[in-house]
Amino acid sequence: MPISIIVHGGAGTVTPERAELVQVGCREAALVGWRVLQAGGSALEAVEAAVRALEDNPNYNAGTGASLNSDGNIELDAGMMDGARLQVGAVAGIERIKNPISLARKVLESPHVLLVGRGAEQFAKEQGIEQCALEELITERQRNIWLEHKKKETEPRYHRREVRSVEARPEKHGTVGAAALDAQGNLAAATSTGGLHYKYPGRVGDSPLVGCGFYADENAAVSCTGDGEDFIRLLIAKRAADFVGRGLIAREAAEAAIAVLGAKAEGTGGLIIVDRKGNVGYAWNSQNMSHAFMIEGLPEPKSGV
DSSP states (O other), X not given: OOOEEEEEEEEXXXXXXXXXXXXXXXXXXXXXXXXXHHTTOOHHHHXXXXXXXXXXXXXXXXXXXXXXXXXSOXXXXXXXXXXXXXEEXXXXXXXXXXXXXXXXXXXXXXXXXXXXXXXXXXXXXXXTOOOOOHHHHOOHHHHHHHHHHHHHOOSOHHHHHHXXXXXXXXXXXXXXXXXXXXXXXXXXXXXXXXXXXXOOTTOOOSTTSBTTTEEEOSSEEEEEEEOHHHHHHHTHHHHHHHHHHTTOOHHHHHHHHHXXXXXXXXXXXXXXXXXXXXXXXXXXXXXXXXXEEEEXXXXXXXXXX
């Protein structure tokens, strides 16, 4: 059985000066996951390791470097799925957790599926995952983005927040994710994000929602990035996996799912996918989506943006 892994660093607009930077991070994360697979590790272990690498990289909107909400806080979401067991683990609205995807992994191995806020943080404590200081997660780049949004506020407070959360979308996402197939033929997917820039406190997008921001079964593993509300409404991750179940290969399934997004919604985004034969695919209708993949026969990860 072939092994393969693909990762993404978010859809949206990538400026020329950042294009190589985000591709390097994706290539590094793909290699991290690839080495897990080469050593006989599971697809679930590989996607967790790859996403942890992306969460630790301050150039993405997940973990360290996550966006700030309108209150100036960081609220993190993450989810993952083991396609072999159809087990799911997800967390939403958590603060001061350096690697949300590893907390999601703990949830996956528990009786729970999705934990949020203070309950998720209590569960983290019980599992031996320590909280970090907020300052460890905030980068100068994200602080400056927050200050720009703050400066533009002129409406009454409640209305301001609602409007700015929508207007933040053109800056796009930086959500990260991975999908992999291991030597035993098992598939897994994972997604992690800080959410929209200057989002309304408590807002949760597609990233921690199974079938929306991630999905894995016996046919495919999928991780999404984009305008989360539309990915939720259309169950984009599940649709992509179902397209593989109907006979499409990974590339075709990715394109078909994004075509649905384009036809039925105004939001933009992209996804990555690995099918049961080890084919990788990706598609997006935003301006860019940083990504990288590693399959057998390649001397090094191939990336794009």
